[in-house]
Amino acid sequence: MITTLFFMWGFVHNLDPILIPHLRKSFNLTVLQSALVDSAVFIAYFVMALPAGLLIRKAGYKNAMLCGLGLFAVGALLFIPAADTHRYAFFLGALFIIACGLTVLETAANPYITLLGRPELATQRLNLAQSFNGLAATLAPIVGARAILVDGASEAQLQAMSDSARQAQLAAEAASVKGPYLAIALVIMLIALVFYFLKLPAAAGASGHASPASGAIGRALQRPSIRRAVIAQFFYVGAQVCVFSFFILYASRAAGISQIRAADYLGWGCGAAFVVGRFAGTCLMKYFAPARLLLSYAMASAALSAVAMFASGGAALAAVIGIAFFMSIMFPTIFSLGIRDAGADTEMGSSLIVMSIVGGAVLPLLFGAISDATQNLQFGYAAPLLCFLVIAWFALREARPAASTTSTGSIETCLN
CATH class of the missing domain: 1.20.1250.20 (MFS general substrate transporter like domains)
Structure with missing residues (x-):
């Protein structure tokens, strides 16, 4: 249930x-x-x-x-x-x-x-x-x-x-x-x-206690990994929403297909690529440190976003479906790297990272503003391109201490 x-x-x-x-x-x-x-x-x-x-x-x-x-x-x-x-x-x-x-x-x-x-x-x-x-x-x-x-x-x-x-x-x-x-x-x-x-x-946690101490948020944000994860998650969710929510409009303009057919590409293309990418990424984390894999996936997504801005027809659709594949590991990996070794700040750090998905409300507005200003919806992909570069920055900063992190830790701490 x-x-x-x-x-x-x-x-x-x-x-x-x-x-x-x-x-x-x-x-x-x-x-x-x-x-x-x-x-x-x-x-x-x-x-x-x-x-x-x-x-x-x-x-x-x-x-x-x-x-x-x-x-x-x-x-x-x-x-x-x-x-x-x-x-x-x-x-x-x-x-x-x-x-x-x-x-x-x-x-x-x-x-x-x-x-x-x-x-x-x-x-x-x-x-x-x-x-x-x-x-x-x-x-x-x-x-x-x-x-x-x-x-x-x-x-x-x-x-x-x-x-x-x-x-x-x-x-x-x-x-x-x-x-x-x-x-x-x-x-x-x-x-x-x-x-x-x-x-x-019954489960532990429904204890009726009051909210956490007012200093808990500030204490959690003193941890660099949590701060960076909040920023990266804000931009990741914004990128994901831009890619999925505007796909039908994008496919109709860039590939000249009907909205019904575009919806099929969204489901069988982007949706399936996202699911396959999640399983594939989990397997790859057995051999590569999660932060380094995240870095490579973020750079691939940024490159494909640039392609999506200028391609047409099948190449445009393939670029966006490729972005969906490479996005698949980003939320759980950012989440787990952010609260890694957070100790007593794990709970509040998790809450802050969850709250940062408000990026899904902000970045699509940037996508829309760019599209309207340029009179070209494809140029709106400059917004997710920027987002993926921020994620690459996060991954690069976390890659040094995260080199020995295993996939088990990365997945077990994921709550989304």
């Missing part, structure tokens, strides 16, 4: 790249305005990360998961009035509430699943759960495109309509999200019902 949570939050997250082109057309948005979809989602992680941790400590893992599922379902249901009123701000509000629920779920489920069984098999359980998250990343764009990206009027047809007819047509197209998100809400409510009656083993 815990593993179903990994699949569900992975599925709804990977519907965002479908929503962006859909809402962009429905509301006649610029690329920058459409990037607010990601901002609404990832700002929630920054806002809710510490409250979620406090909720777990006070109410326990089960109650925290029920709270997260409740917020998830409410946010999904709010897509119905958002579509009925045809207001972009309502869509963003619904996404923010969904993301608040996902923050609570991720904060609770990631550590809790390591407790469900023998300690020596904790890593295998976490990796198994994460594999279902990757499966969702593959399936969501394929299923979502066919449920949401309905065949509507072309740009030429819309321009030929009167203002009232055009608004009615766009509102009708926007309403296509109601069915899929209603289905998601019903599934989440069913999962919540099962969790309500499910007897979960």
Whole structure:
């Protein structure tokens, strides 16, 4: 049952790249305005990360998961009035509430699943759960495109309509999200019902203590590795969101393919490459220090981002799919290197690194601003290129002391 949570939050997250082109057309948005979809989602992680941790400590893992599922379902249901009123701000509000629920779920489920069984098999359980998250990343764009990206009027047809007819047509197209998100809400409510009656083993941590001492954050940030990891994770999540969320728009422009076909490339191409890359990277860490492997992957991603800026056709698609492969190890590797040997600062360091995923709300705005300013969406890849160079800096700084780090330590400390 815990593993179903990994699949569900992975599925709804990977519907965002479908929503962006859909809402962009429905509301006649610029690329920058459409990037607010990601901002609404990832700002929630920054806002809710510490409250979620406090909720777990006070109410326990089960109650925290029920709270997260409740917020998830409410946010999904709010897509119905958002579509009925045809207001972009309502869509963003619904996404923010969904993301608040996902923050609570991720904060609770990631550590809790390591407790469900023998300690020596904790890593295998976490990796198994994460594999279902990757499966969702593959399936969501394929299923979502066919449920949401309905065949509507072309740009030429819309321009030929009167203002009232055009608004009615766009509102009708926007309403296509109601069915899929209603289905998601019903599934989440069913999962919540099962969790309500499910007897979960008690776990240490729900002790009801108050928040950590005010000096804990400052003490954790005094550690150079934690500081650097917070910066690197901020830029990594921003890069990942830029690559995945704008893929359909990018593929349509650079390769001249339909949005449905672009969604298939996003699922079977980027999603599958991401999953394969994670397993391949884990194996390679048996032979190469994680920091050095991260450095090589970051440089490869930066080079492919440059290719994505100027290539066209199949080469452009191949470059972005290659980026997805090389991105796969970045979050867990940055996370583990950041809190390595952190001792008493491990918990607060972990919270700070989780909070830094707010980069997913900021960097897509840079991507959109560059695209709008240059009138070329491909040039927006200058944003992820910059991000990967920052990650390479982090890896280079960590490579010296990390040369002897094993893959076991890198994976066991990963919570995402």
